[in-house]
Amino acid sequence: MAEKNIRxxxxxxxxxxxxxxxxxxxxxxxxxxxxxxVTVEKKEGDVEKFGCHLKIVDLPxxxxxxxxxxxxxxxxxxxxxxxxxxxxxxxxxSNLERSLxxxxxxxxxxxxxxxxxxxxxxxxxxxxxxxAAKLSELLGVPVVFTVGNKGQGLDDLMKTAVExxxxxxxxxxxxxxxxxxxxxxxxxxxxxxxxxxTGPDFPYDRRWTAVKLLEDDTxxxxxxxxxxxxxxRELMEAAGRLRARLTDLFHEEPEIVLTDERYxxxxxxxxxxxxxxxxxxxxxxxxxDMVLTNRFLGFPIFIFFIWAMFQITFTLGAYPMEWLEAGxxxxxxxxxxxxxxxxxxxxxxxxVIAGVGSVLVFLPNILLLFFCIALFEDTGYMARxxxxxxxxxxxxxxxxxxxIPMLMGFGCNVPAIMAARTLESxxxxxxxxxxxxxxxxxxxxxxxxxxxxxxxxxxxxxxIFLLYLTGIAVAILTGxxxxxxxxxxxxxxxxxxxxxxxxxxxKSLLIHMxxxxxxxxxxxxxxxxxxxxxxxxxxxxxKNIDYDVDYQARIQAVNQQYAAQIADAGPQQxxxxxxxxxxxxxxxxxEKQVEHAEKSYLGRIxxxxxxxxxxxxxEWRGSVAILTGFVAKEIVVxxxxxxxxxxxxxxxxxxxxxxxxxxxxxxxxxxxxVFVLLYIPCLATVAAIAxxxxxxxxxxxxxxxxxxxxxxxxxxxxxxxxxxxx
Numbered sequence: 001m002a003e004k005n006i007r008x009x010x011x012x013x014x015x016x017x018x019x020x021x022x023x024x025x026x027x028x029x030x031x032x033x034x035x036x037x038v039t040v041e042k043k044e045g046d047v048e049k050f051g052c053h054l055k056i057v058d059l060p061x062x063x064x065x066x067x068x069x070x071x072x073x074x075x076x077x078x079x080x081x082x083x084x085x086x087x088x089x090x091x092x093x094s095n096l097e098r099s100l101x102x103x104x105x106x107x108x109x110x111x112x113x114x115x116x117x118x119x120x121x122x123x124x125x126x127x128x129x130x131x132a133a134k135l136s137e138l139l140g141v142p143v144v145f146t147v148g149n150k151g152q153g154l155d156d157l158m159k160t161a162v163e164x165x166x167x168x169x170x171x172x173x174x175x176x177x178x179x180x181x182x183x184x185x186x187x188x189x190x191x192x193x194x195x196x197x198t199g200p201d202f203p204y205d206r207r208w209t210a211v212k213l214l215e216d217d218t219x220x221x222x223x224x225x226x227x228x229x230x231x232x233r234e235l236m237e238a239a240g241r242l243r244a245r246l247t248d249l250f251h252e253e254p255e256i257v258l259t260d261e262r263y264x265x266x267x268x269x270x271x272x273x274x275x276x277x278x279x280x281x282x283x284x285x286x287x288x289d290m291v292l293t294n295r296f297l298g299f300p301i302f303i304f305f306i307w308a309m310f311q312i313t314f315t316l317g318a319y320p321m322e323w324l325e326a327g328x329x330x331x332x333x334x335x336x337x338x339x340x341x342x343x344x345x346x347x348x349x350x351x352v353i354a355g356v357g358s359v360l361v362f363l364p365n366i367l368l369l370f371f372c373i374a375l376f377e378d379t380g381y382m383a384r385x386x387x388x389x390x391x392x393x394x395x396x397x398x399x400x401x402x403x404i405p406m407l408m409g410f411g412c413n414v415p416a417i418m419a420a421r422t423l424e425s426x427x428x429x430x431x432x433x434x435x436x437x438x439x440x441x442x443x444x445x446x447x448x449x450x451x452x453x454x455x456x457x458x459x460x461x462x463x464i465f466l467l468y469l470t471g472i473a474v475a476i477l478t479g480x481x482x483x484x485x486x487x488x489x490x491x492x493x494x495x496x497x498x499x500x501x502x503x504x505x506x507k508s509l510l511i512h513m514x515x516x517x518x519x520x521x522x523x524x525x526x527x528x529x530x531x532x533x534x535x536x537x538x539x540x541x542x543k544n545i546d547y548d549v550d551y552q553a554r555i556q557a558v559n560q561q562y563a564a565q566i567a568d569a570g571p572q573q574x575x576x577x578x579x580x581x582x583x584x585x586x587x588x589x590x591e592k593q594v595e596h597a598e599k600s601y602l603g604r605i606x607x608x609x610x611x612x613x614x615x616x617x618x619e620w621r622g623s624v625a626i627l628t629g630f631v632a633k634e635i636v637v638x639x640x641x642x643x644x645x646x647x648x649x650x651x652x653x654x655x656x657x658x659x660x661x662x663x664x665x666x667x668x669x670x671x672x673x674v675f676v677l678l679y680i681p682c683l684a685t686v687a688a689i690a691x692x693x694x695x696x697x698x699x700x701x702x703x704x705x706x707x708x709x710x711x712x713x714x715x716x717x718x719x720x721x722x723x724x725x726x
Contacts (some may be wrong), residue, residue: 002454004052006165007082011075011106012090013099014061017118017148019043020384021090022058024151025158038158048163057084058185065105066217066255071242072217079111087113088157093123093130093145099268103139104177107568109206112164113141116157120145128276135273141403149505176434177265182249186214186242194239213239214246215255245281245341285501289384305381310370310468311461314449317365324364324608328357346540347533350642355532358641358655359634362446366520367513369442373411374512378504382407396479397487402432409439410468413685417692427487433478433692434702438475439682440468443633447676450637454656463670467677474678474709523632531635532630535642538602545599551592558584590661596642597621616675616714617668632682667725671718679710 009336012018026045059075066072079087089106089223091099096117107114108643117123117130136143170450178184190210198206204220212467213235246254303373332353339345362634376382381518385407390400402423409416420432440448448467452460504623566574597603598620603629606620612621621643629636659669679705680686691697 004166005055006052006086006162007055007057007059007084007145008161009059009079009082009087009275010083010090011059011065011079011102012116012118013092013095013102014062016061016063016090016099018090019058020148021116021118021146021157022056024148024154025056032125036194037107038704041597047158049158052159052165053245059144061143062102076219079106081107083111083203084159087159088116090115090116090118091146093117093120094126094128095271096123096128096130097266099165101262101268104262104266107139107141107176108205108208108211110208114157114164115139115141115143116145116146116153116158118146119152119351120153128274131273131275134600135269138269138272139420139459161206163468166384169364177262179261182246183214183254183257183261186246186254187211190214190235190239192241192619193235197228197235202227210651215258216243230415231626259296261412265325284569285380288501292381292384292688293387302385303331304389305376306468307462307465307684309369310465312372313365313368313445314453314461314557317362317368317449320364321361324361328353331348331358338369340483343540347536350540351533351536352529354641355535356529358450359446359523359638360524362449362637363517363520365449366442366446367517369445370411371509372512376407378502378508380501382522396435396476398428398479399484402428405432406472407438409420409441413437413439414688416689417685420692423684429691430698431482432484433689434698435475437685437689437702437706438478438678440470440471440640440677441633441681443635443682446634446637449627450640450655450659451673454659455664455669456528463673470674470713471677474713478709509523523634527632528634528638531631532638532642535602535624535628535635538605539597539600539642540559541601545596547595547596548594548628549591555585555588558588602643612711615719616670616674616711617665617718618714619662619664621665622668622672623664625680626672629676630680630683632684633676636676667718667721670721671714674717675710675714677710677712680706 010022022045023045025047043056045056047054049058057078059070059078062072062073062075065076065079069162078084086107089099089103091103103113103115115135115581117132121129123130132145142164144157148154154592187207187210190205190213194202194209196207203402209220210223213224221232221236224235230233250257283602292301302434313540332349335345335353339348350681358596361678366378372624376385381403386400386403388400389403393400393403402420405416405419407416408419416436416439417433420429420436423429423432448464452463456463458638485641558581562577566577566581570579598607602624603620606624609623609627610620613626618626621640623641624643625636628639640659644655644662664672681689686699686703689702690696693699
């Protein structure tokens, strides 16, 4: 049993390998990627080590403790307010100069901090040799080398953290950044003023608080107002006076001067502790970037990669999909043979299997899509894609960084919307949140595969690729519209970071696929199963239907007609006549089922909605499927599966055959796919929009806008396509 509880916070720049180390330490599987915003909220994990219970907290990646974005605020607030026993700053050893800015800000906070020089192997490969002992001596903090993705150095890191937590040490004042005399005087004056107005329970380091006031840190000003009340006014006046004096002296804002001097301090540290090999090293990343981010070649290559992703998803996914279809067909056939006719049989075959089974078969396609997205992320190509889109994103008043949440939306819109937290400007955040739902998430993929595979079999992959491009185009147009009328103002300046290319680890890719598979299967056993059952109940009842035709009498007539013919026929003719008899009976049974569905509760709902969807070529069953898709987009397919399921056809191809028999044309199928692509996101996405924008009005606006855009686009596709086809 652990004797002591220790809280350890992991912080660091984006791409420093922070979440990889967190996963290694805690055994969890948090997402690891190559861009800011992967860890949009802090994550916690528990470990027993060295006789202690360690609670490890993975904070969002941040470049500094002067917060602008939500993730920076989350990281700083945790360190300030929760006061962890030890803070481990994960530093990219191959990018030491940039990482030391945050590291020095942590030292200024006067918390217990350890530097983990991560990716030490990469730094060595690049010709950088770092003297860790000297770095530790100069900065007054423990320094440990680690290689996070191989788990190297992590035991030493934890051991150092436990030792640091159990001793009472402070970073010597002489080891901290010393600013120029004028700034140091201003800091000292403010520090004295703070000491005079605060007691021993003041929660922040007073020198650090003085520095923050000189930097005009809004959050610290608010906190001092809350803590000191009227006393804070004199402090603010003193800070304002000192800021004005420094501005006059340096002809720059004090925060800029302080930043410059910190970087000057860092430059001195780098010269002392790091030796760079004079050997000309081959920078592989830079050479690859010359092609992949080339202004002429980069975009066509990006389009090709996205097209290839959907081709692979569709073509390779077809093989395991067939195996699943065969398995579901066997189960369905077995139950059909075993169970007597009745409600239970109909519930299992037409409700559960037709609903859930029709979605389950797309699991391989979804896994392949996520494998491709994870490949883009882990190799570092995702950041290049955002860089390529930077110029286009500026057309709508955003920059390339906003494209990353949009790309993540190909997987799932909910985490993609959360990733918009990385944007510093509130207007940029809201704008990105509002356009992200147009990115086609994986839940829509089954709908495309069914319809494109049925009506555009030879070009299904290309049709799906064009749908995804349409989503991007509509998102950009919507962004331009919102920027012009609702979210006016200049876009925030930003420099896109291009992390080095890395060889993806197969284990990491497989973990991402498996995690996604678990989420999909969980959804299958929950919301999709419940939705399928509700749809079956609404389509199966009421039982007493007043049919327009006496189908039973017609079936008897067919049996009597063929009974006489079969009796008089020869052995070879008998087989053919029996097949004809069965075909006619099947046709009558399908007609009966169609009439039953039209007069069921679900059919009545569909009839009410029908006038809205008729102009865009979607019949009542499609309109019902669209309505149920608001809960989760996968339910669109399961609804179609229930509504189109035909008695006697237990194989999984029944839906496709039923769709072809239903009168649906390629044009109306395309109209339905466009509507599913663009209309209101699922319930979870709407909730995420309300949460991330802080207002339900944006969520309502998103629902209204996406639905209007979807109907208009489908109308153009169906009616315009009809005119072209003639």
